[in-house]
Amino acid sequence: MSSDRKQKQKLVVVGNGMVGHRFVEQLVQADGLNQFDVVVFGEESRPAYDRVHLSSWFTGTAAEELSLVPEGFYEQAGVALILSDKVCRVDRELCEVVSESGRKVSYDKLVLATGSYPFVPPVPGHDRDGCLVYRTIDDLEAIAETARTAKVGAVVGGGLLGLEAAKALKDLGLETHVVEFAPRLMAVQVDEGGGQMLRRKIENLGVTIHTSKNTQLITDGEGAVHQMQFAGGDVLNTDLVLFSAGIRPRDELARDCGLELGERGGIVINDHCLTSDNTIYAIGECALWGGKIFGLVAPGYQMGQAAVDHLLGEQGAGFTGADMSTKLKLMGVDVASVGDAQGRTPGALSYHFIDEEKEVYKSLVVSKNKKKVLGAVLVGDAEEYGSLLQIVLNDIKPPASPAELILPQASGNVPKGLGVAALPETAQICSCFNVSKGELSSAVAGGCQDMASLKEATSVATGCGGCAAMVKQVLDHELEQLGVEVKRDICEHFSYSRQELYSLVRVGEIKSFNDMLEQYGTGKGCDICKPTIGSILASCWNEYVLKNEHAALQDTNDYFLANMQKDGTYSVVPRVPGGEITPEKLIVIGEVARDYNLYTKITGGQRIDLFGVQVHQLPEVWKRLVDAGFETGHAYGKSLRTVKSCVGQTWCRYGVLDSAGMAIRLEERYRGLRSPHKLKMAVSGCTRECAEAQSKDVGVIATEKGWNLYVCGNGGMKPRHADLFATELNDEQLFQTIDRFLMFYLRTADRLQRTSVWLENLEGGLDYLKEVILEDSLGLGDQLEAEMAANVDSYQCEWKTTLDNPEKLKRFRHFVNSDKTDTNVVFVKERKQIRPARAEEKNDQSIIAKTA
């Protein structure tokens, strides 16, 4: 193709799992496609997806949402991706790979990213129907299918993956058992005390744990499909057996073509991830480095980078092993393991902290001379994970009594740990994206002064999210170092953040801007604080926005209850709840638009926008709309705009619930609610998601078991996919959850902060939000609901109120002293409708007017 340059080399990647896909991304990022034509093989039917969060599939996350491949990524990059075709042979002499379907592709360089497979112990009966594994989305589908007719499920394996699998069975509604060969859970990661606390917590969740159980036979069950028979004579009857007892490297391709393998499998690689053949690399869980398989995703990503560097002849760090510390939430229980968690280093000392009331266990392992922290285990509360990990990785000297690092602090004491100040610049804060403290520091110095911009600039905390708390600490520390006072004052008149103003209004029961200014502000106010406080007053007390003491606080849009356009005219949007409208009402809109010669356009929110209304026409237009039964659509307000919907079960053959009906109920419940920014919602009647609910602040999707609720999505300038927040809700639970969610947002967001950015900046993120809203961890639930109820009860259509108030209508004219209209407002026709004239057209018209 490119004759002016030397021929590109051919690179074949075998495997499109998390590591295989990331490798391609890393290659693209390093401009590697200038040097290589790339072909990728994947044996599954789907491109790479997130295996780490596989269990969320059972709580409603669709397979597509787990995908790691942005739409069109491979096409745009010009990389050939061949799915559903397994590579079955590597011919090293011909330098080609052969697939099951018979494809032959030659290579100059080959990357094996074949991953691993679940280990199934060779117990007689392991291959019975209903004995399954947990690794791929296809596996999940098989599990869900088997679970439909099952009551009891047993997981073989009490490690990290086993407990994940147990969560899946629990979510499917099965009586769940975990069978572990070792005497405790997560024997690889935690010590005995940690294992005991973990067991206690998981048993409290209704899962039965069987440890020290050696399964010897799986056979026909009594009152269940299977019976597991253990050494010693115990049995367990179960309908489903799920093996999740560890992984083994997929090294068969390498074995067949004679690459060097480890004694117990795994493709041997060097620091550049090269195998014993210097045209072939291996990365991820199929690779063996230093005699070890790395069964986590972060080391796999590091191997990918090392391979990319070597392929492109770049100087890189190579792969020099990886820390296997982990922090995760298993069935809602925080578990973390750092470094030498078990205290296997000779002479190591350990400290243990047990709180049986709160069910927290912590242990700390230090060297014999107490100069070095070697490892730690945290169960039930893993807050110190980030700082302990940094202490271990960076060899930071612990305090004289190291136990302080895990002991709870009496309130009022200085924060524990050694703080981020002690970390070297090279300290790796985010292992998913390999972001160091130094990189964060320079990003902060370069202007990223909040979590959201830091995430965007460096990708930090956007993988597993485990480092978020640590990143916040680095951010705060760096801002302090830079002398940036973290000022949240909304303007020169109030030295308070919006959140603080909100609570001053709420707690002090303040009802007017002047009272706020008198008690907490200076000067006269401005176009920032007036609308902000106007909005807060409306959120809290929901009085008529044009009431005398509120009128001067409103932006022109809120004052004239319409949207000002570039020429000073307004557009008008009547509310059409859920996008459902009768022909009669549609005709009224048409007649009004025709009579006033308005430019008419259908909006993205399933409503109709009428443009070109001059200020004096607004009351006349609205009189006709209100008389026909319309009410204001609040298109002008920082408030609920629209609840988009599909027709749902009523008409659609796929719909499972009445989405249009629910959209109308939601719109009528939350209409008029003044909030920090506009709010959009949508309801879809099935997972086909025609209403695009996952791009809204509040999105609702019907399932056969109830409503799934998504929050904090956004379209527009910075799109954000909404997060799944709660599943299988009935109508009342849905209203209750949204009530709380919205009022908490109203209470805590910054001015003009959409829910998406609010969540990105919320300390503790989605998990924290779930705790507050779903588990009521702050005890605010009743209050938030009562506040919302007050808003719902005091709703009024502002246009109806205004039309009934002659005094208010006085300002709806262009001149206080004349009935003339603004001669500068000039329309011309385009596509059979009006549009504002451009400057040069106005000049022409005035010439015409003069000569006429």
Add this chain to the structure above:
Amino acid sequence: MNIMEWITVCRSDDIVESLGVGALVAGRQVAVFKVEGKFYAIDNFDPFSRANVLSRGLVGDLKGELVVASPIYKQHFSLKTGHCLEDESVSVTAYAVRVQGGLVQVALNSSVEQAA
């Protein structure tokens, strides 16, 4: 030297405190504001959006200077001098205003700066 020609615009209570109105003064569009009982007048024409909208902006003060914010692109104009705070090269005309017998009057032929 000009002789001030005062043109009556409206009654003083036709303007709500901290709000503005548009007025047609001898063919010219003027925005008249009432802030803490005092009256101010500047052009209604916003030079940035080229629309007659300043009377519909929010009033307030920035560093002690009384201003109105254009409702379209949000630039601030001084109510006393007509200067744009964001762009020194831009200003609108400010007019002298007085209240006589409960009537608000504007003088077009003498801008505030000339009078000062």
